[in-house]
Amino acid sequence: MKNINISDKWKKVVSAVVFLVITYVVLYVVGFVMTPKNPLDRASYRTTDIRGITVEEANTLDVVNIGHSGVMYGIIPMEMYEKYGIASYNLAETSQSPREAYDILNEVLKTQSPKVVVLNVDQFFYDKAENRLRFAFQWTLGRAFPIFGAHANWRRVLKGEESCRSINKNYNFSDDIKPCDGNKRMDKTDDVYKMRKSSVKNLEKIVRLCDEKGIKLVLVEIPSTIYWSYSRHNAIEKFVKEHNDIPFIDMNLIDVGVDWSVDTKDAGDHMNFSGATKVSDYLGQYLVDNYSVGNHRGEEKYAAWENDLKAFRDKYGYPNGGKNE
Amino acid sequence: MMLLKLDNPMIVLFATLVLSLLFYYIFPVKYRYIVLLIASLSFYLLMNSYLIAFIVFTIITVYFGARWIQKNNDKAQADKDNKEYRNKIAKYNKAIITSVVVINLLIIGALKYFGFLGSIVNGVLGWFSTELNWPIIALALPMGISYYTLQAIGYMVDVHRKRIQADKNFVRVALFLCFFPALQEGPICRYEQTANMLYNGARFDYRMFTFGAQRILWGLFKKAVIADRLGMLVSTISSNPYEYSGYASLLFIIFYTIQLYADFSGFIDISLGSAQMFGFNLPENFRQPFFATSAQDFWKRWHITLGVWLKEYVFYSVALSPKVVKFCGKIKKRWKNYFTKMLPTILALLAVWMCNGLWHGPEWKYIFYGLYYFVLISVSMLCEPYVKKLYEKWNIDSNNKWLIAMRHVRTILIIFIGETMFGANTLEDSWHILISVFTPYHGNVFELGIDYKEMIIAILSMAVLVVVDVLNEKKGDVRVSIAEKAVPIRWTIYIALLLSVLVFGAYGAGLYANSPFIYGGF
Known part of the structure; x- marks a missing residue:
């Protein structure tokens, strides 16, 4: 009787293990098959608008803005187009990793030849302190179960995912206001944040890629109070000094006109429409002052952009219901 | 970020x-x-x-x-x-x-x-x-x-x-x-x-443990695949109800009711399934509520433990309280009839439904939601003897299948109206949504927050929910019937359910916004 019980118990253990192994293999295979090979397609699960860049006419973009959600909420390509005639697109996605930033730029350069790449640097510091646990968890989970990242691909399987022209150029609109007191970690210091090797490596790969293609790289940090600090600023300063003084605009140190009582949607993590407009105005001015970009308003080649601009303003208007000067 | x-x-x-x-x-x-x-x-x-x-x-x-x-x-x-x-x-x-x-x-x-x-x-x-x-x-x-x-x-x-x-x-x-x-x-x-x-x-009990895990999975299916997907259409309409009418308003009414059910009962499945994995059976909170034949029956099937609590600690406390008994006694002495006999019950029911409404939150819509059911249930109780007499007089069998079907339809309508009151942002909005059903809407159905692809998944997943609820109602726990199937069949069912949650679940940043459980906010 006892033997029967033991064998019954083992039968259950073995069957549970076999079931779990089969389940895992099925999940892994399905996840792997569903994971697109094109980085733009991968990004589009998190940021549907990003694929809109594929329907832009080849070699029409002056600038691409790369980064995580800070860029999606912080830079308004249509504002820069309206004011300075700059044709740009946000190659940004939620939680973009340094490696994804490189992959996506590499992919886009197959059809576009931007003169300038604007790269937000916040994401090169994901790896440390407060984010370590999250990222370890996220990466392990993402690697072991690709289905989590690729699950929305059933939409494409069901019947192709057509790329639509994006009037936002992958800018994420938000007019929420959740004020904060600004960045408390911007007191001057000589401390230099130690960047992780893999982040530096990926940043260097982007620098090299831009060099090879003759593209000017501009590093920026969009105003943000949650993670950014002076020691991180120093880390980027150190990096640019070691790499031919790549321009670096830290908008947490330069006054771009951001008022933290009205310009952030979530207490300093992201800009809202009003904050993003100020950031875009500053960035646009900087780009036309320093590079031969912009002034495409009225050009026949950019007729579609004029329509996009009209649709964009019809949809979102201007911050605080005002008019653009 | x-x-x-x-x-x-x-x-x-x-x-x-x-x-x-x-x-x-x-x-x-x-x-x-x-x-x-x-x-x-x-x-x-x-x-x-x-x-x-x-x-x-x-x-x-x-x-x-x-x-x-x-x-x-x-x-x-x-x-x-x-x-x-x-x-x-x-x-x-x-x-x-x-x-x-x-x-x-x-x-x-x-x-x-x-x-x-x-x-x-x-x-x-x-x-x-x-x-x-x-x-x-x-x-x-x-x-x-x-x-x-x-x-x-x-x-x-x-x-x-x-x-x-x-x-x-x-x-x-x-x-x-x-x-x-x-x-x-x-x-x-x-x-x-x-x-x-x-x-x-x-x-450790193997069956309890595995049944618990299965119930969690089923709860996740209801929450991630059904509730959060329907929620995309629901939030589009509830945020601007005056822009919609006709079938759009009707879709809101139906989808919100199903969303609320899938969301709340989905969480309860996760909760009861988790407890089962520890070896405990917690009391059930849902029993196929859409099979109810009356408003009263609905509340014996929907949020059961709240109903039981209110009955035990509010209904009896009020109905048996010396002051209520004394007051009703006086009235009964003066006017002796069926209505005065029912008065303590009605007063206790009023307290129960006020508490039910207020428990959901400090908003007028919840108070009206409670009063809505109070009126329906009280009227039905007060009319019961007269309706019985009518049946006898006209020689109608009250268990006639047409009557039962009619009661089902009536109850579903009652539920829809109640949940619209519950789900719209304000009472005025819910009134507009209900009335506007009769004004045609000419917009595109796939522009109400879920496109045709999402709609296909929404309809298929709701069909699965209906089938499972029918089986649960008619044949008892579906898990038991699945467990009796041959290994390849039941493993395929489990893996298919898990895959459908992970693939079709409306979760993750970007395309879908992660939504909190609705009843977590109460």
């Missing part, structure tokens, strides 16, 4: 569940309660940090309050011939229970209803054009306060009514009130249903 946050409540819940299950089964049975208590308190701390102080306060007041009442009862019992002493003790105990209940209700009242009271006071002050204003402050609401406060009050009342003995074991009372799977949205348990079971622990 993160894709997956560790502070995502679902991730915290599942991380707590997996870790606590591991330690639970490593520990000897008699110490397993320690794992449950540590897991529950850690879960609360992770989710709510310092707000844990509120639940700790409730546990302490209820534990000592009940002990005090018990001691008094024991003393009175020892001196049971002394009537005067017994009366004194009864008064004393009444004061204790009133104080503990009132203190706990004041906490929930202050945190949950402060703003609502403020808006009423400000409205009244506005009539007099005074400068005075009640400050409207949004206060943080401790997780599960609406659920554990009811359990705590139930326990106190049961001790006071001498239905149970006050527990000497503080840990058992604490665990009864903060067991983490049931903390956020219930079910609302009674002391004798769960306290001993949780404290004594359970041996």
Whole structure:
């Protein structure tokens, strides 16, 4: 009787293990098959608008803005187009990793030849302190179960995912206001944040890629109070000094006109429409002052952009219901 | 800026569940309660940090309050011939229970209803054009306060009514009130249903464990695949109800009702499934509510544990209270008829439904939602003898299948109207949505928040829900029938369910916004 019980118990253990192994293999295979090979397609699960860049006419973009959600909420390509005639697109996605930033730029350069790449640097510091646990968890989970990242691909399987022209150029609109007191970690210091090797490596790969293609790289940090600090600023300063003084605009140190009582949607993590407009105005001015970009308003080649601009303003208007000067 | 946050409540819940299950089964049975208590308190701390102080306060007041009442009862019992002493003790105990209940209700009242009271006071002050204003402050609401406060009050009342003995074991009372799977949205348990079971622990049972895991998976399917997908259409319409009419409004009514069911019963599946993995059966909260034949029957199938709680602690308290009995007695003496006989019941029902409405939140729409069911149920009770007479007079069989079908249809309509009141942002909005169904809408159905691809998945997943509910209603627990199938068939079903949750679940940043559980907000 006892033997029967033991064998019954083992039968259950073995069957549970076999079931779990089969389940895992099925999940892994399905996840792997569903994971697109094109980085733009991968990004589009998190940021549907990003694929809109594929329907832009080849070699029409002056600038691409790369980064995580800070860029999606912080830079308004249509504002820069309206004011300075700059044709740009946000190659940004939620939680973009340094490696994804490189992959996506590499992919886009197959059809576009931007003169300038604007790269937000916040994401090169994901790896440390407060984010370590999250990222370890996220990466392990993402690697072991690709289905989590690729699950929305059933939409494409069901019947192709057509790329639509994006009037936002992958800018994420938000007019929420959740004020904060600004960045408390911007007191001057000589401390230099130690960047992780893999982040530096990926940043260097982007620098090299831009060099090879003759593209000017501009590093920026969009105003943000949650993670950014002076020691991180120093880390980027150190990096640019070691790499031919790549321009670096830290908008947490330069006054771009951001008022933290009205310009952030979530207490300093992201800009809202009003904050993003100020950031875009500053960035646009900087780009036309320093590079031969912009002034495409009225050009026949950019007729579609004029329509996009009209649709964009019809949809979102201007911050605080005002008019653009 | 993160894709997956560790502070995502679902991730915290599942991380707590997996870790606590591991330690639970490593520990000897008699110490397993320690794992449950540590897991529950850690879960609360992770989710709510310092707000844990509120639940700790409730546990302490209820534990000592009940002990005090018990001691008094024991003393009175020892001196049971002394009537005067017994009366004194009864008064004393009444004061204790009133104080503990009132203190706990004041906490929930202050945190949950402060703003609502403020808006009423400000409205009244506005009539007099005074400068005075009640400050409207949004206060943080401790997780599960609406659920554990009811359990705590139930326990106190049961001790006071001498239905149970006050527990000497503080840990058992604490665990009864903060067991983490049931903390956020219930079910609302009674002391004798769960306290001993949780404290004594359970041996590993393969069937309970696997059935629990399956139930969690089914709950996730309802939440992630159905509720959150339908929610995309629901939020489009509820945020701008005046832009829609006709079939768009009708879709809102149907989809919101199903969303609410899938969301709430989905969480209850996760909660009951988690408890089953520990070896416990918590009370059921849903029993295929859309199969109800009347409003009353619906509430025996929907949020069952709230209904039971209200019946036990509000209905009986009001119906049997000396003041109500005296008042109704006087009326009955004066006008002796069926209606005056039913008066205590009706008064108790009014209290029950007011409490039901208010429990959901400090908003007029919830109060009307409660009153709506009060009116329907009271009218149906009062008319019952007359309807019976009519059936007899016209020689109609009340179990005639056409009549039953008609009752089903009527009840579904009642549910739809009620849930529209519940789901629209305001009462005016719900009125507009209901009326506007009769005004044609010419917009595109796939531009209401879910495109045709999402709609296909929504319809297929709702069909699965209907099939499972029909099987549960007609043939009993579907899990039992699946477990009897051959291994390849049942494994295929389990893996297919898991795959459908992971692939078609409306989760993740970007395309879908992660939505909190609706009843977690109450």
